Amino acid sequence: MTWGQIQRAKQEKSNLHGVWLDLVNAYGSVPHKLIQFALEFFYIPKSINNLIILRGAHQTVEEIKLQTGQRLPPLQSYMDDHSGSADSPLHKKMPEVARRASTRNDNTIFVAGGKQIPLPANQPIQSLGRQYKADLSDKHAGKAVRKQLSEDLARINKSQLPGKFKVWCYNFTLYQRIMWPPKMCEIPSSKVNGLDRLTNSYIRKWLGLLHCFSDIGLFGAKSLQLPVQSITLGYKQEKARLVLKLKESSDPTVRKALVPTQTGRKWQAGQEVAKAISRLQHQEIVGRVQVGGVGFGWGESPRLWSKATKRERKFLLLRGTVVEEVSRADKEQYTIKALS
Numbered sequence: 001m002t003w004g005q006i007q008r009a010k011q012e013k014s015n016l017h018g019v020w021l022d023l024v025n026a027y028g029s030v031p032h033k034l035i036q037f038a039l040e041f042f043y044i045p046k047s048i049n050n051l052i053i054l055r056g057a058h059q060t061v062e063e064i065k066l067q068t069g070q071r072l073p074p075l076q077s078y079m080d081d082h083s084g085s086a087d088s089p090l091h092k093k094m095p096e097v098a099r100r101a102s103t104r105n106d107n108t109i110f111v112a113g114g115k116q117i118p119l120p121a122n123q124p125i126q127s128l129g130r131q132y133k134a135d136l137s138d139k140h141a142g143k144a145v146r147k148q149l150s151e152d153l154a155r156i157n158k159s160q161l162p163g164k165f166k167v168w169c170y171n172f173t174l175y176q177r178i179m180w181p182p183k184m185c186e187i188p189s190s191k192v193n194g195l196d197r198l199t200n201s202y203i204r205k206w207l208g209l210l211h212c213f214s215d216i217g218l219f220g221a222k223s224l225q226l227p228v229q230s231i232t233l234g235y236k237q238e239k240a241r242l243v244l245k246l247k248e249s250s251d252p253t254v255r256k257a258l259v260p261t262q263t264g265r266k267w268q269a270g271q272e273v274a275k276a277i278s279r280l281q282h283q284e285i286v287g288r289v290q291v292g293g294v295g296f297g298w299g300e301s302p303r304l305w306s307k308a309t310k311r312e313r314k315f316l317l318l319r320g321t322v323v324e325e326v327s328r329a330d331k332e333q334y335t336i337k338a339l340s
Contacts, residue, residue, distance in 0.1 A: 157202060163206035167203060186262040192235045233327055240276075
């Protein structure tokens with residue numbers, strides 16, 4: 001939401017005032033929903049809750065108006081990770097609050113005094129894995145991710161481990177870390193395909209495979225499936241989940257904001273999600289068909305899209321059928337290449 005408003009203000013050449021606050025080691029990796037549930041479960045007083053959950057003062061700033069007519073609240077977050085945006089700055093409540101650079105690993109901290117706020121050109125602001133530089137663009141993100149992946153793969157390659165353990169290190173450590181920037185940043189799918197080609201060259205080397213061994217054998221699931229995950233397939237699944245989270249959010253302001261998910265021209269997440277939902281609706285019209293030699297009624301009955309509750313539909317969207325439908329097209333391409 002914050003990045004979408006920054007890009008909108010950049011295109012319209014309008015003013016936008018943003019505030020980032022991230023306290024070091026405040027909550028760690030504890031989910032915010034768990035914190036809110038614990039506060040309500042143990043009947044914590046509202047005065048304590050107001051110290052943890054920060055809510056913006058609507059009377060001090062002007063809310064951002066979207067093209068759909070909706071207005072975004074300027075601030076609603078937790079005190080450990082705070083980001084706010086508004087069309088007008090807060091002059092009355094925070095006249096002496098400024099930012100200064102802290103240690104190299106930290107972002108910025110609020111101090112009282114006349115310190116100047118560091119410019120993004122001198123010190124980029126980092127929030128949730130995304131760097132906000134002076135150009136306010138993600139064009140540098142693709143090169144940064146490729147450089148990080150290349151360095152980490154070379155570091156794993158220099159180790160004295162056998163080849164299969166090097167693949168294990170990539171699949172269970174490096175893969176999870178390298179998937180976060182493509183999920184958060186606007187990196188085109190063509191650059192993500194380049195990451196897959198770089199990774200496949202190392203995997204072939206570690207497993208002792210030939211250079212002509214294609215990605216069909218690495219990621220295909222028809223004959224013998226290796227426990228190796230594709231970066232391109234994971235990228236498309238995460239982008240599909242992001243589209244569904246914004247589209248099926250419980251907050252009406254987020255649903256009506258219509259924030260686009262940029263994935264380049266070759267593959268567009270919004271269109272693929274719409275096709276996946278239409279295929280689910282078509283399967284419901286066709287009905288349940290017999291697969292294999294077993295009779296009707298064998299196995300778990302499929303969840304119908306029209307009869308699913310709100311909770312079941314959210315499960316179908318985020319974790320189940322829709323994401324599988326989006327990734328099925330890529331899996332079918334492996335079969336087409338193998339048969340052609």
